[in-house]
Amino acid sequence: MxxxxxxxxxxxxxxxxxxxxxxxxxxxxxxxxxxxxxxxxxxxxxxxxxxxxxxxRNAGFACFGSPSELIDDLKSRNEEQVFQLVEKRWKGLLALRNLIGDKAMEYEGLGGYELFDSENAFAESREAIAGFNKKVSSITGERETYKVTDDKIKQFGFNGFLHMIENCSEGQLNTGxxxxxxxxxxxxxxxxxxxxxxxxxxxxxxxxxxxxxxxxxxxxxxxxxxxxxxxxxxxxxxxVKPARAQVLITKPIEGLRLKGAFHYDKGYYYFRNVGQRVLFGGGRNLDFEGETTTQLETTDKIQKALEKMLSEKIIPGHTYEVERRWSGIMGLGDCxxxxxxxxxxxxxxxxxxxxxxxxxxxxxxxxxxxxxxxxxx
Ligand SMILES: Cc1cc2nc3c(=O)[nH]c(=O)nc-3n(C[C@H](O)[C@H](O)[C@H](O)COP(=O)(O)OP(=O)(O)OC[C@H]3O[C@@H](n4cnc5c(N)ncnc54)[C@H](O)[C@@H]3O)c2cc1C
CATH class of the missing domain: 3.50.50.60 (FAD/NAD(P)-binding domain)
Incomplete structure (x- = not known):
């Protein structure tokens, strides 16, 4: 032609x-x-x-760094590099919100949370909070961006998590x-x-x-x-190394109590509410080799692990149906x-x-x- x-x-x-x-x-x-x-x-x-x-194909988290992620980053990069990237994420979100408008992409500032089910992992993050708050206050304009909010664990209906740290400046949006x-x-x-x-x-x-x-x-x-x-x-x-990430979303759940964007296990698991649904992704750490691919597929191994965690820890006591499962491919550097x-x-x-x-x-x-x-x- x-x-x-x-x-x-x-x-x-x-x-x-x-x-x-x-x-x-x-x-x-x-x-x-x-x-x-x-x-x-x-x-x-x-x-x-x-x-x-x-x-x-992503989860629509508008976030710029959970405490354990920052602690992890500080092991391989200096403070200046780590907080420069935090600032870039913050400014990037502001630029996106400015360009699109919050209403058009259903941006909700419901907060971001990191959950812990081990005292050791939590202790390290809790100790770091004061320093992180000082560092990011000039970025977010908040005196206390990160704070421990264990009382909300029950309120959101979770099971098996011991501690939670809230980031009041994070939010979520409608990716589509x-x-x-x-x-x-x-x-x-x-x-x-x-x-x-x-x-x-x-x-x-x-x-x-x-x-x-x-x-x-x-x-x-x-x-x-x-x-x-x-x-x-x-x-x-x-x-650029391909890194597949798998996700599922439930049908609307009556009486769903969780609201916001949540990370767990150094960000290997993440979930949020989409109205009355739960969007849940992660589990790449269960099969790093298999997930180093550009194939847009899902696997039983990871999807079953997500469902188990969903039933036992995130929405215990609720019956739910998975409405859709999918994957997307991220592009990563070596370190x-x-x-x-x-x-x-x-x-x-x-x-x-x-x-x-x-x-x-x-x-x-x-x-x-x-x-x-x-x-x-
Ligand atoms: C499941 C999942 C959840 C995520 N959750 C979040 C989150 O909550 N918050 C967050 O900040 N980030 C998240 N991310 C990461 C974020 O989605 C990506 O970093 C971002 O979308 C990358 O954008 P991009 O434009 O660089 O690449 P992409 O969106 O991947 O776009 C690249 C495009 O190039 C096209 N392309 C490639 N090769 C060719 C070719 N030869 N010819 C023509 N077209 C081509 C592809 O089709 C593709 O559409 C998530 C990612 C995944 C997979």
């Missing part, structure tokens, strides 16, 4: 910037690029019919509404959005980059990869948690490796990447 004159002229001729990957980073980069330079022709190519990436609004905003800015087309390879030439797709080939002046977990399929020199935002050549750039915090930092990462690319025009 040949391009029509109109397709060629309006869509694929003289493309300034092609963004590969239509997740939170790609969409934000596209919006920021067009806002900065409205005359640029910007195309986003996404292989999913809607979006295959983690941006439409967030992406829908981002897509709408990108279209309003004049970004050309192409779904269901996979980029197979690319070739940098003197006057631009040839993009080979599962549909048609075309030339672009610059290309930005926002392919996250799938990056190594196209960019051999950028190491470094920071995203990779860099130019690989004069015309080829990437903004990838968002780990488990892309909802929080994705907006800033996209905006930063757009500024980096526009600097080279």
């Amino acid at each position: 040949n391009y029509s004159h109109w397709e060629h002229d309006s869509y694929f001729n003289s493309v300034d910037l092609t963004i590969i990957g239509g997740g939170i980073v790609g969409l934000n980069a596209a919006i920021a690029a067009r806002k900065a330079q409205p005359a640029l022709k910007v195309i986003v190519i996404e292989k999913g019919v809607v979006l295959m990436g983690a941006s439409l 509404k967030m992406i829908q609004t981002l897509v709408r905003k990108a279209a309003e800015e004049g970004v050309i959005l192409i779904n269901g087309v996979e980029v197979k390879s690319f070739n940098e030439e003197t006057d631009g980059v040839l993009i080979n797709t599962s549909w048609q080939n075309f030339k672009t002046k610059h290309v930005l990869f926002t392919t996250n977990a799938y990056t190594s399929e196209l960019l051999k020199d950028v190491v 470094d948690k920071s995203p990779v935002i860099k130019s690989l050549s004069k015309r080829t750039h990437c903004a990838v490796r968002l780990g488990g915090m892309g909802v929080a930092i994705g907006t800033l990462v996209g905006q930063e990447a757009a500024a980096m690319v526009l600097n080279q025009f």
